[in-house]
Amino acid sequence: MLPLLCLISFVAVLLLNNLTPVIAQLPPQLRQEIRGVWLSGNDFSVFRNRSQVQAAMSQLRQLNFNTVYPVVWNDGYTQYPSAITQKMGIPFFFKGVDGQDVIADIISQARSQGLLAIPWFEFGFMIPLTSELASQHPDWLTQKQDGTQTSISAAGEVAWLNPFHPEVQKFIRELVTEVITQYDADGVQFDDHMSLPVDFGYDKYTISLYTQENGNPPPPNPQAQAWIKWRADKITAFMVDLHQTVKARKPNAIFSVSPNYYDFAYKLQLQDWLNWVRLGIVDELVMQVYRNDLESFIGQITRPEILETQQIIPTGIGIMAGLRNRPVSIQQIQSQVQAAHQRGLGIGFFYYESLWDIAPEPAAQRQSAFAALFPNSALRDISQNIPRQPTFKTISLPLYPKPSLGQRVRGNFLEVAVAGGQPKRILLDTGSAGLRVPKEFLGNAPIRKTGQNIKEVLSDGTILEGELVYANVRFGLIPTAEPVPIQVVTSRQCTAQKPKCSAKSGVPFSGIVGVNYFEKSLPYNPLRKLPGNLSNGFIVIGNGGSNSNGSLILGLTADNQAGFKMASWSQQPEINGVPGNRWDSRLSKVCLTIAGSSAKNSCNSKMIADTATINGLTEFKSATTAGKLKPGLLRSANAVKVAINGVFDYNLTPGTRDGFNRWNLSVSPQAEVPILVNTGIAFFDKYDVLFDPVNGRQGFRSRR
Template identity: 45%
Template sequence: MLNRKFWFGLCVTLGLILTLNTPAIWSRSLLPSKLTREIRGVWITNVDSDVLFTRDRLATAIKDLRQLNFNTIYPVVWNWGYTTYPSKVAKRLVGSSLMPKKSAGILINRKLTKTEGLEGRDVLKEMVTQGHKQGIAVIPWFEFGLMLPGTSDPAGSDFAKLHPDWLTQKQDGGTLWKEGKDPRVWLNPFKPEVKKFIVDLVVEVVRKYDVDGIQFDDHFGLPSEFGYDKFTVDLYKREHQGKLPPTDSKNEEWINWRADKITNLMRELFVAVKAVNPKAIVSISPNPQGYAKSAFLQDWAKWERQGLVEELLIQVYRDKLETFIGELNKSEVKLASLHIPVGIGILTGVKPKPISMQQIQSQIAAVRKQGLAGVSFFFYESLWKLTNEPAATRKDGFRRVFAQTVARSTIIK
């Protein structure tokens, strides 16, 4: 007999799908003319940033964000093959319940002699406590999704070494993929044990912490070059009368078949999250739809149409304002915004590339002009650091665009 959690999750999913086929429940036309709700978020990571590594620094950062009228943080909880919170799931499968100090030190490119690191702490619990105290929503971000560091990466984990059969392959049998200069490998989302690991990890966070939701980004997918491992090929053959997958990794049917399998995993996650906490927001922050699907088999427009997404933050990291606005005008963006809060991810800078406050402000204005639900910035350290402008100038710039406190846009009541 199927258990109660399964039926509950199924009812939630079917309910949302039916809702999306009725008149719009989230529409720009329903928003008041005066801005009273808006997502004002920021991603907090452990790469090129040490904000997570001491209690005091983290508490100060959250207070600063509140004073500047931010209302959401998306803190990393899974990257480099480790969790940033004490995890029984990770301990069981990786042998470590928390990102080791040596790996954290490599990530921020400095020694941790003056920090407490993550050891002996529950940094996610601290963020939930401090965030809620300041009226800020905390939505943990599973940054690496299905991606792992390559085994040769000095900052990497032992995950890929411990579970080599969990990795998918390219046509030549290789497992490595380059993200910039960094070697990466990818978990096979078609294997039951991989799906179980991802679901268990997410459920652990939602059950253990009083979080406001969870979020996946562009790494919750698979580069289209992958899927040629024996397990996936055999699965494809069973469903295609013995035919092999196309040698063209961009073949439309082959793209759709793999993308639909990842959609099925997204459905499992949605049902599992809702069974634990119906009010936990399922949020995603992908690339624009065309690229997301063709390059990473991530058909988020279908996820949204099937009621599997409750908040969408599209990464539109473009310098030219005309190009930026063009992405906001895409039909799939407009369609999604009729059903759920749709915000835009804005780049505030990365270590080798500072972004001016003028560009940030013009992009925020464009998002508001389109009637979208808000913005989130990548990433915390470049809000007023990693920039050519004084910190005071940057903070004043955010103070101007976020002049008043507002509640965050949300579909969850």
């Protein structure tokens, strides 16, 4: 065993030594060590006095702290004079002894000492049931399955605002915007209460929303995995929108979170903060680890999610400096700070008064010890806080078999949120380009109108008309890096040639997200504006004809391209306003055989793989090519074979099942090419299809 132990020790030393250069090579903003302290409601007896605020900030600066987190939202009240809560008739209690705005004073004094001041929304979605806010808006509260509206927390018995309710989201968003604007704050922080206990979510609004999106009410087990994920993803989506709101007001503001350790946060509080980090919406993280036992403390700060996070953003550990009824020794604080420092982690202390005012040791001794913990200055600069791309190289989004509106027989529908609106399941169309939605899908986020009315004619003869606008869009949880062009459809009608188009069916328009790269005008494929690697292509995986979800894989990597056989596109001239390369993604030299027609292994066809077409289609420019076949639905005797040599070989026996085996034939002298094949949605049941706009190619991988 001895040689083996020696080898293990040697490898461990190598690995530990190899960690140092990685941290040393991080960008400047990541080397800004967090040395912070929370200024809690317990501290307001100190901070109501201007001279004491000045003395406190001066002392923190002398002890080489660099960040303060003053509480601004606590116990159902703002700690600052808020015009928003004033309009709601909620009283304000927290003036200074001279009538001053305490938060304004703290921020001003902190800045004068070179400290960052990041207002802290301590209570998040948590409020007392007896508060004015709860009394005024009982419909804003969520509940457990048995109707219980409260839970027991460190703050006592509390109720929970419903994080999924649009009015609750609007209220939180307005408070955050107010703080950023009113104080030009260095950032905002949300802690473990920007969440929801796992037992909650059984209120009428949430049950209705879940049922609408999933077809069934929430499961009775609050810890069912799909139910946990649905609620956690909804909270994440709100955090994405909140991040965009903050950055729109102040691009370099720090969006900070201070959650519990991840396993607890996700499973019991529906707080998927690791996903927030990966999405690029968190600028710093301070994980609360309030443990007395050093071994347990170290176990938490060495978890994989912390190791991942600290390679991306400034990361700190929240350490308990003491409570009024539970003081903490300076020895415990020193050992925990040392353990964090040894692992390249910053520190946040909870809370100011317990640093030395309420402590088992004399104040002078405590202050001397803190001076030793931070012997050198380490000021922070928010100018270094630049926008960050998601760390995902690739991500998979579900494709649903039914839309949010309408009764389409089959399709692949992607969840899309437009201009901060509720996510809607919109038809994924690989055969067209541009996002087109009814105006009802738009949220309240800013929209840039162009006044330009545009028209789009769909393959079934439907004419869509409406204004071209620009707005932010979110695919699942992934927001576009900037606003994208969208057609807001206000009118639908049929062409004279196809009077029985979908506009005449009476079915509401469910929206189309066209992801083809053969753009003919604006709007263009909105996937072009996804952040980072996620914009470099995608893969569509069908559902095999089942009722389960297919998937849209965003971001091509070496791994997810394995097994695909490629066919090339031809490059097209640029169009003003369309970013990136433009391609004719109608594949050439496709071989087509239709039994009973003159098309027998005709390899001069063009083909498009189109998720928006329910049934396969062949369009002949000349009736001669159709031979004895008449336009319309093919029969089983008219077997279809579509192939590209060495790439794919697709066979279909025409039948009567929409979306599975129906195949239509048309003759159109106005057609652009002699033979065009649209394989329809059934093709995606047999092949995964890859779209690569960087290299101008399309890939096919058999699923059989």
